Amino acid sequence: MNTIVIVGGGAAGLQLATRLARRLGKPGLAEIVLVDRSPTHLWKPLLHEVAAGRLEPVVHHTSFALQAERHRFCYVQGDLQAVDRINRTISVAISGTGHGEGGQLQSIGYDKLVLAVGGVTQYFGVPGAREHALTLDSVSSAEQVRERLFTALRRKTAQAHAQPQATTGTVRVAIVGAGATGVQLAAQLRRTSSVLNRYGIHRLDPVTGVDICLIEASPAVLPGLGARIADRVGEQLARLNIRVQCGARVTSVSESGLTMAGQAPMQADVVVWAAGIAAPGMLASFGLPVNAKGQIRVLPTLQSVDDEHIYAIGDCASCRPQDLDAELPTRAQVAYQQALYLAQALPRRLAGKHAEGFRYRDYGSLVSLAGSSAIANLAAPGKDSGWHIEGRFAALLHHAVYRRHVLAIHGWGRALGMTLAQGLERLLAAGTRLH
Incomplete structure (x- = not known):
């Protein structure tokens, strides 16, 4: 019986595992294995709501173990360490045991391997960004944003109680990157500042007392999404009293704030880095061709250009369908459509049938x-x-x-x-x- 191993339980990986398990796993036509370092799944576009305190993560979590039991696929919690392309096995460091000398590594064989490991924050070599800026890579990192904001609000409120006649100051939030993640986070944080003020969690003015600034290196917000939507979003951000600095390049990040080229240092209580993503560095160690961002180069069939047994989808894949002149962007709808495609194409390939190449449709x-x-x-x-x-x-x-x-x-x-x-x-x- 063939074994299909999927590494990465994000929106694309989990959906692919579930669909393949329904079609191949339950009838006993193939064994489906899902590998992920986390025990639970949360839809990544919700992370900005977690960071703003709008959403309780546990209410929206999906347990991988429970999902596997219900749909009859195998789940392994661990980190991918290596791919042996000759023997068609992967090495996984089992979570909680460490890896390397004295640690526990599990070898998993595959007939087809699907890499759906997503992306990681891209810091563009900016000094101090990795050490001092927060991100929205995971639930834990989103919780750090929320905790940092709440701490700053409570600190300023305590100062106001201790010195009633003194100016309480301002909590400053700097978000680097005005793509969809940065824009949505800024809007949610503005809403959160108003709600927390209403319930007496802080005494600052929800607008003037909480300064939110979006910093974007491109000429406008939402680069790549079109001028019309960028203009309308810019107008809405202005109504929310969210400052936007476009054409601004961050040159360094420190514990107390950040510096932009040609400007004085900006003080900030919270700095969030949402400026871009790249593929995990480990992919380059597998001997597969990658692009400048470290993404695995794939054919229109989503197979690696030099290994027909390995597929890549989502943010870790560099894909250019035959009907397009450029690589597909790292967007959720791309990963979603690629998962749907493989859910149909893999069963056909295992049955010895032909499968057409992937075609992407931009829904807006x-x-x-x-x-x-x-x-x-x-x-x-x-x-x-x-x-x-x-x-x-x-x-x-x-x-x-x-x-x-x-x-x-x-x-x-x-x-x-x-x-x-x-x-x-x-x-x-x-x-x-x-x-």
Whole structure:
């Protein structure tokens, strides 16, 4: 029986494992193995809500072990260490045991290996960025952003109680990178500052007392998503009193703030780095061809250009379908469509049948700006500018994208139950974590 090993339990990897298990695992046509370092999955586009305290992670977690038991695939918790392409095995450091001398390594054989390990924060060699800036790579890093902000707010409030006649000062948040992650985080943090003020968690003015600044090296926010949506998002950010500095290049980050080229140092209580992603450095050690970002070069079939048994999808793959002139961007909808493609193509290949190459369809862009505010520019047949949608309908559309993900991995019954439970949690709680 063939063994398909999927490394990485993000949105693409988990969905692929679940779909292949339904199609191949349950009938006993193949063994499906999912490897991930974490015990749980959280949809990555929700991390900015975790960082702002808008979302309780445990309510939205999916347990890999539980998912594996329900859908009959095997789950291994650990870190990928090496790929032996000759013997078709991978080495995994089992979580909690360490690796190397005295540690526990597990060897897993494969007939087909799918690398869906995602990306890591790209610091562009900026001194101090890795050491002092926070990121949104994981639930734990998002929690660090929330804790750092809450600590700063409490500190300023304590100063106000100790010195009632003194100026309380301002909590300053600097977000480097005005792509979708940075923009959405900025909007959510503005909402959080208002909610926490309403409940007395801090005494600062929710607008003037919490300064939020977006710093972007490109000429405009949301580079690559089109001028129309960038302009409208820029207007919304201005209404939220979020400062935006475009065409600004960060040259260093310190414990107390950051410095931009040609400007005086900026003091900041919280610095979040959301300026870009690159493929994990370990991929280059597997002997597979990679691009300048360390992404594995793949054919239109999503197979490595020099190893037909290894596939790569999502942010770790450098893919240029035959009908496009450029590599696909690192976007969630790319990874989602690649997972759907492999869920159909792999069973055909194992059965000795031909599978057409992957074709990508750009459905447009969607940016959530907290609460019931969102902006979308959707692709429309025969209309170059697409359909532009704002407000509650766009926010509902953003919510529907997440629910589609939940439905894909859990099915209708559990997806409905989770939706009701999560809705009740938000209805009965304050809407933002208060501690």
